[in-house]
Amino acid sequence: xxxxxxxxxxxGSNFLRLLGGLWVAVRISLVSVAISIALGIPAGILMTSxxxxxxxxxxxxxxxxxxxxxxxxxxxxxxGTTRVFGWNLSAEVSAIIVFVFWGCAEMGDLVRGALxxxxxxxxxxxxxxxxxxMTSFRYVILPQTVRRLIPLSINLITRMIxxxxxxxxxxxxxxxxxxxxxxxxxxxxxxxxxxxxxxxxLLMYFLICWPVSRLAVYLxxxxx
Amino acid sequence: MKKTQIIATFVxxxxxxxxxxxxxxxxxxxFRTLDEIKxxxxxxxxxxxxxxxxxxxxxNGDYQGYDVYLAERLGEDLGVEINYVSTEAASRIEYLQTGxxxxxxxxxxxxxxxxxxxxxxxxxxxxxxxxxxxxxAVVESLDDLGEEDQVIVISGTTAETYLVKNYxxxxxxxxxxxxxxxxALENGNAAAWANDNTEVIAFAIExxxxxxxxxSLGSADTIAPAVTxxxxxxxxxxxxxxxxxxxxxxxxxxxxxxxxDTYGADYEDTLxxxxxxxxxxxxxxx
Numbered sequence: 122x123x124x125x126x127x128x129x130x131x132x133g134s135n136f137l138r139l140l141g142g143l144w145v146a147v148r149i150s151l152v153s154v155a156i157s158i159a160l161g162i163p164a165g166i167l168m169t170s171x172x173x174x175x176x177x178x179x180x181x182x183x184x185x186x187x188x189x190x191x192x193x194x195x196x197x198x199x200x201g202t203t204r205v206f207g208w209n210l211s212a213e214v215s216a217i218i219v220f221v222f223w224g225c226a227e228m229g230d231l232v233r234g235a236l237x238x239x240x241x242x243x244x245x246x247x248x249x250x251x252x253x254x255m256t257s258f259r260y261v262i263l264p265q266t267v268r269r270l271i272p273l274s275i276n277l278i279t280r281m282i283x284x285x286x287x288x289x290x291x292x293x294x295x296x297x298x299x300x301x302x303x304x305x306x307x308x309x310x311x312x313x314x315x316x317x318x319x320x321x322x323l324l325m326y327f328l329i330c331w332p333v334s335r336l337a338v339y340l341x342x343x344x345x
Numbered sequence: 346m347k348k349t350q351i352i353a354t355f356v357x358x359x360x361x362x363x364x365x366x367x368x369x370x371x372x373x374x375x376f377r378t379l380d381e382i383k384x385x386x387x388x389x390x391x392x393x394x395x396x397x398x399x400x401x402x403x404x405n406g407d408y409q410g411y412d413v414y415l416a417e418r419l420g421e422d423l424g425v426e427i428n429y430v431s432t433e434a435a436s437r438i439e440y441l442q443t444g445x446x447x448x449x450x451x452x453x454x455x456x457x458x459x460x461x462x463x464x465x466x467x468x469x470x471x472x473x474x475x476x477x478x479x480x481x482a483v484v485e486s487l488d489d490l491g492e493e494d495q496v497i498v499i500s501g502t503t504a505e506t507y508l509v510k511n512y513x514x515x516x517x518x519x520x521x522x523x524x525x526x527x528x529a530l531e532n533g534n535a536a537a538w539a540n541d542n543t544e545v546i547a548f549a550i551e552x553x554x555x556x557x558x559x560x561s562l563g564s565a566d567t568i569a570p571a572v573t574x575x576x577x578x579x580x581x582x583x584x585x586x587x588x589x590x591x592x593x594x595x596x597x598x599x600x601x602x603x604x605x606d607t608y609g610a611d612y613e614d615t616l617x618x619x620x621x622x623x624x625x626x627x628x629x630x631x
Contacts, residue, residue, distance in 0.1 A: 132404040133403065133404025133405045133406075134404065134405055134406055135404050138406050196436075196439070200436075200439045200440075200442075200443045200445075203375065203443040203444070203445065204442070204443055207375065209444075209445070289431070289433070290433055290435075290436060291436070292430050292431050292432060292436075292440075292445075294394065294431050298394070298395070298431065299402075301395045302394050302395045302401060302402040303402075303404070304395070305395040305396065305397045305401050306395075306397050306401045306402060306403055306404065306409075308397055309397075309551070309606075309607070
């Protein structure tokens with residue numbers, strides 16, 4: 122095992138530092154996901170609107186998110202807002218803003234898809250039972266939408282967790298950056314540490330993302 | 346439906362480029378003066394966190410290295426706490442221009458292009474190219490190379506650019522990765538290997554049987570602290586501080602504490618710039 126540089130992992134507080142970095146990544150993605158879901162549901166409802174202006178605005182928004190690399194968005198929010206408006210956002214707040222900007226668009230699109238997938242007959246039956254638009258939405262459409270949505274949105278969570286590795290570019294020290302720091306600090310004494318440390322980082326991402334995606338599979342089976 | 350999608354894509358792209366453009370147009374020097382830093386009690390210093398032995402984090406989570414050794418002293422002499430910001434090579438200028446750090450001490454090579462964007466203080470280290478070769482046939486000057494002799498370079502490095510421009514007759518062997526170049530030299534595929542002098546010096550020390558015949562080649566560049574453009578109070582203080590530190594041979598002590606293990610005592614005067622005076626260090630290497 123020595124040759125893989127795993128001994129480096131237990132030098133000083135290295136392992137704790139990696140766990141601390143993992144917590145930073147998980148914290149940023151959890152906060153972002155929570156806000157994205159809260160904002161994404163109304164956004165998705167608006168996306169199904171028949172009004173051209175509303176539709177157009179959301180289409181442009183969605184395209185911006187799809188076109189712009191998250192990396193560029195991070196630089197715009199972290200450095201750009203300071204240059205243009207003089208706001209001094211902390212790196213973590215900037216990261217959360219970017220992830221919410223991205224998550225809200227993706228979540229909105231998922232909600233829109235789920236809403237559209239509810240058969241017309243559901244709307245018509247609710248109407249036939251004498252429900253008005255609000256009541257039928259609240260008691261008939263929304264519960265079915267949420268069931269279809271949960272597995273999809275959980276996939277978004279795992280993607281967000283993995284994308285947090287970009288936030289090192291704006292100075293946030295998360296798990297991958299801690300890994301690089303450990304490898305570099307021991308470059309002379311354990312040149313092979315890169316393999317061992319990256320393997321451990323991989324395992325950490327896996328241990329976080331795997332239960333989340335298993336949960337998605339479970340919910341999909343139960344609620345489909 | 347298709348048409349609207351295409352239009353939306355274009356509008357999105359337009360907004361995107363405007364946002365990026367806005368970032369560079371409204372460049373405005375937001376920085377903290379020396380007094381403001383002292384008043385706040387904390388100085389933000391941008392350093393590398395994964396470039397051993399210049400700026401890295403040790404196993405206890407503490408910042409260490411040649412740059413950090415200087416940063417610690419600056420904090421001490423200012424009487425303020427230090428908040429280290431982990432920077433990447435690509436974002437160093439951006440950090441200064443937005444005032445998110447007060448000083449960058451991240452192995453920052455002084456170039457004319459960068460000097461237009463930030464203000465460099467007096468230098469504290471030299472960088473140049475170096476050439477390493479086997480002990481039994483040490484290359485001490487590139488003019489000594491025979492017609493058949495080849496020189497190893499790593500593609501995309503300053504060494505490659507320099508040799509192509511100044512020694513077009515030398516046949517280069519180009520490799521993409523450090524490890525490949527290393528193996529090639531060890532196997533005797535070429536007469537010598539040209540790279541940053543810090544790299545070749547470290548290589549010669551770690552590998553028996555190789556000597557750095559040319560420790561300093563090409564235009565000698567320097568490493569210096571940088572501040573936001575126009576932050577004169579901080580720049581003046583830094584310059585005075587670097588000159589004052591020179592009197593107590595601070596940067597030699599820094600070298601001995603942080604770089605000695607990697608580069609050995611022989612290169613101390615080649616690499617260290619004391620008191621911001623580059624000329625002295627250069628004549629020593631000649």
